[in-house]
Amino acid sequence: DVQLVESGGGLVNPGGSLRLSCAASGFIFSSYSMNWVRQAPGKGLEWVSSINSGSNYIFYADSMKGRFTISRDNAQKSVYLQMNSLRVEDTAVYYCARGWGCSGGSCFLLDWGQGTLVTVSS
Amino acid sequence: EIVLTQSPGTLSLSQGERATLSCRASQSVRSDYLAWYQQKPGQAPRLLIYGASTRATDIPDRFSGSGSGTDFTLTISRLEPEDFAVYYCQQYGSSPPITFGQGTRLEIK
Numbered sequence: 178d179v180q181l182v183e184s185g186g187g188l189v190n191p192g193g194s195l196r197l198s199c200a201a202s203g204f205i206f207s208s209y210s211m212n213w214v215r216q217a218p219g220k221g222l223e224w225v226s227s228i229n230s231g232s233n234y235i236f237y238a239d240s241m242k243g244r245f246t247i248s249r250d251n252a253q254k255s256v257y258l259q260m261n262s263l264r265v266e267d268t269a270v271y272y273c274a275r276g277w278g279c280s281g282g283s284c285f286l287l288d289w290g291q292g293t294l295v296t297v298s299s
Numbered sequence: 300e301i302v303l304t305q306s307p308g309t310l311s312l313s314q315g316e317r318a319t320l321s322c323r324a325s326q327s328v329r330s331d332y333l334a335w336y337q338q339k340p341g342q343a344p345r346l347l348i349y350g351a352s353t354r355a356t357d358i359p360d361r362f363s364g365s366g367s368g369t370d371f372t373l374t375i376s377r378l379e380p381e382d383f384a385v386y387y388c389q390q391y392g393s394s395p396p397i398t399f400g401q402g403t404r405l406e407i408k
Contacts, residue, residue, distance in 0.1 A: 212397070221387065221399060221400075221401050221402045222336075222338075222344065222387055222389075222399040222402075223399070224395070224396055224397040224398065224399065227395060227397070236394075236395035236396070237395075238395075238396050239396070272343055272344075278332070278349055278350070278391065279391070280329065280330065280332055280391055280392055280393075281393060281394040281395075282394055282395050283332070283390075283391035283392065283393060283394060283395050283396075283397045284391050284397070285332070285334040285346065285349040285389065285391050286334070286336075286344075286346060286389070287346055287355070288346075289343035289344055289345070290343060291342075291343055292343055
């Protein structure tokens, strides 16, 4: 079975940093695009970032550019999200998701982890 | 950036009824690269439909997707108790950003 397990969330002060991890199993990790999607409390889904299988196509939502960095380690079957200069409005559950059917870097999302909560507050 | 607008915001129906959810795009979605997801409280979203009309693995055939261009529909033919949830559409036909609709809440009447 496909499993995506996020970790690294928690409480952080505004301006602080966190690094999220997503450990994958049950599929050939190196063949898939990976994505981060977030959901603020009581709100809808917001795409954050994507990285293709070879790490040569990386995209970010505008509000995350320059603050967030996505990366992956195919040997470790993991994808990461380094989040710097965190703002109160970054408070959300962050999901990692396996992408497929990609077009120009955009994919539909086959499988999702259970998410990790990031709370930015003083 | 393609903006997706879902309607209605909330849909109140009874078990056994037919549900019709709409997703309208601000510009044409290339190659009908539109997906639908279901999300229940406290759970991650689950892929239902991709390519506007292709059911994902293990999705019951009471779920169907249709549409093209800028207008798409998710239909649930006969509502089961487990179908009451929030539904999101998502387009992936253009370069990022991937965009989602704001969601339709399907609630028990």
